[in-house]
Amino acid sequence: MPLLRVEKLRKVYLHGGKELVVLDDIDLVVERGEMLCVMGPSGAGKSTLLHLLGTLDQPTSGRILYEGRDVTREPPARLAAFRNATVGFVFQFHHLLPEFDALENVAMPGLIGGLPRAEARRRARALLEEVGLGERLTHRPSELSGGEQQRVALARALLMEPRIVLADEPTGNLDSRTGEAVHELMFEMNRTRGTTFLVVTHSRELAARMPRVVTMRDGRIESDVRRAADAPLEPRASTP
């Protein structure tokens, strides 16, 4: 059973009395430990798809199955718990909480999910060290650079050890070198933890390194290309 199966997913907005089809019968299967990126021109519906996959939004029709569990028909309270435990988000504008320092931001999903305070902080510290921010634990987001902020956001997305990380243009706001470092970090996390990554990006460099690239246009999947890219990625991706 794949980690994620999307069947005939449709999203239609009603705008000014007219129906606006943003996602049109999307079918997609993502395996455990896979790493794929979604590309496409602006307005293709990439962010919308990501929000639906993350259960932040409800589709007009179609199903989203996580390990066979249909999350499109579940009550909001269960979905919140599902998001907390199963999905990690990384946004373009990091979206860290400004009142909290790096450590607290990373620990936040743990606290919300009911982890003991000490355990959440321990995990957060370990993750921050892993993303190279062991020296920045008590910095507020405003006291961090853009790249550092995005690394904190990545650490936060990983705290609950989710099955999948959904990232929406995580490096869209960074210069190419800083973005490169964040990309490297994602590959490393995928390698060491086996976490599945679904990354929406406009970056050609990233797409070139990805083992699977999905291209969208006008709410449809235009192409879905798998290739044996850099050797070390493949075997990991296929192990369960």
Added chain:
Amino acid sequence: MSERRVRLPALGGLAAGLVVLEACAVLVLMVGAGRLASSSPGPGTPELGLGVLAAWGALAVVSLGVGLLALPRIRRVQRGTRGRGRLQALALLAVALSLGVIIQGALVLAAVYGSASDKVPGGGVVELLQHVPGPLLAALLVVSALLSVGCLVALVLGAASWTLLPARWRRIWLGGLDALLLTAFVLLTVLVPLEPLGREPRAALWPAIRLAVMALFVLRLSVRLVPKLLEALERVGPRALIAARQLRTRQSGFLTAIGGLSILAVAFSSCSLVTTLSVMGGFRQDLKRKILGNHAHVGIDVAHGGIDGWRAVLERVRADPAVRGASAYVQGEVMLTSATNLGGALLRGIETRSATAVTDLGRNLVHGRLEYLDDPERLARLSPAELGAPASLVTGPAGRRHDPVDADPTVATGLVERILGELAPDGGAGTLGAADGGASTPERGSAAVVPPEAQPADEASSPGGPEPGPARRVLPGIVVGQELARALRLYVGDEVDVVSPLGDLGPTGPVPRTRPFRVAGIFYTGLFEHDVKYVYVSLPTAQQFLQTGDRISGIEVRVAELERAPEVAERLRRAIGRPELRVRPWQELNRHLFGALALEKLAMFVVLGIAIVVAGFCVFATLTLLVQEKTREVGVLRALGARSATLVGIFLLEGALIGALGAGAGLGLGHLVCFAAERFGVGLNPEVYYIDRLPVHVDPVELLSVGVTSALVCLLATLYPALFAARLDPVEALRHR
């Protein structure tokens, strides 16, 4: 750090606000000074002046210190920085002005204490102000007002230069101030009692200072504790963590302002509610004490007619262990006529001996004695001193007063003096009592007394020897209330005619029956109604006069425990076993009065509750803005897996915290105000209120209910914004900029 900008326009606004405040303070001082100079010193008036002076002095000293500190700091600000020169000039001016105020204050204080060493307390101020000519006084006030405005400017400057200090210095200063406050607090707590040391106003000075220091200390402590408290709250759980952190960290300027405003609003409304309710409670308690002091705790009577065989009933009542005293009475409506006036009254015949165990009548007598009721011969042979020579008037009541909280004895004295003054325009004070009581009314007082205007000639013709003689008739005694005595211009030893409407049968029908009595005493209960309405005679006299035979109107019972009066009444009803007798506890006897009081209090609670509701609107606005500002974070929290209940909880908690902070501050302030009013007394005009000090009674249950009410209102005000936050669409929230 040297280029830190000092925002002068903002400072100007602040200074303007303070100047307005200051003008109010000056007005207060002027009014106070006016009162001091014109009238006799009421309780606490000199202290008002001294207090204002002391406050200014303290302000000046603080300003001086701050100004002196600011000067070298400003010097270090880079040359050419905008506003540096002005700042420096102002600081110099401020230092000079503060010095001026301090010197002025010291001079005034020295003058006051120098001249007042052997006079009445506070008399020095009066004397001083009386000797200063009017224009000079006005000029003095204007100058001091100007000086203190300068002081405030210095203070504002000091506050501005505060940010120029490095953080380390600021910490040291704050620590030092805190240590100073702590030592002052500890020293005053150990050395000074909270009770005023004596009756004279100046005795309250040190306790007042202690109270002020205590309040400051508590304030400072809470300011220091609130962040710690929020920090502790953060450990409780994710909701508390986020709520407390959002409150702790600085939001946008407007939100901070409106948040502070809503805390203030809640604080002020709950403070005013507590104070008002406490004062009303004080009036109620005062009334209750006076009513229960002068009326029965349990009343036994019949709906119509009188009670036969009452001695057996009385025996049974007295046998009850909870009964402290019981006394029979006869009651009837009568009219009293004196030489000058007439008034309706309720005549009560009482068992003189047992009556003192049932009511406070004996202790409430300001003139005369209750025993005279049973001893008309002695009443007829009173010495001139007892008849009311002014000397005995001054000392008499003060010695007899049992309760210092009760009305000012000088009221009664002044009153009688005024009456006497009116009676004798020539002011022959020494012989007045005897002349009035003895010489001018040889037989039937009401007929013989001439109007006061015509009296001087009379008096001159009869050189009134004050000999206690058998010049008077032996008449039954009567005790009247002070207000009635004032209306009828009666004094102890005077004769007064009592008219009963249920009179004898004359040739042309019923004729009112008239009988002369002699005033045996004048009582003052502090209840106007009672003092104007009730007159007392002995039981047999009343029975005879009202022609009731051996029957009585009722029995008054005093019980040991007030609140258990209903049980006792029930028990007595069964013990007596006479169904026609009504046995009612005080709650029932005064049902209408206390019912009205409770209703009034409820109305006040509702009216002032509206103030809390307005404060609630403030909280509502704050929370709505907060949710607006935190929309994106709400979206992030949703993405991280927060449930809507968690989000509701976060914002509810923030509203509750604002409410709790406000209510806590308000209750504290209200309690302080009540406490101070209770301990040091706020003078009232006894002519208007019939009570000389503002009565204050703080009911803990009320305090709690005000706190709970304001917290609840804040919580309710938060409910909508919180639910709104929880309903936000996460996707939209994340897009929010």
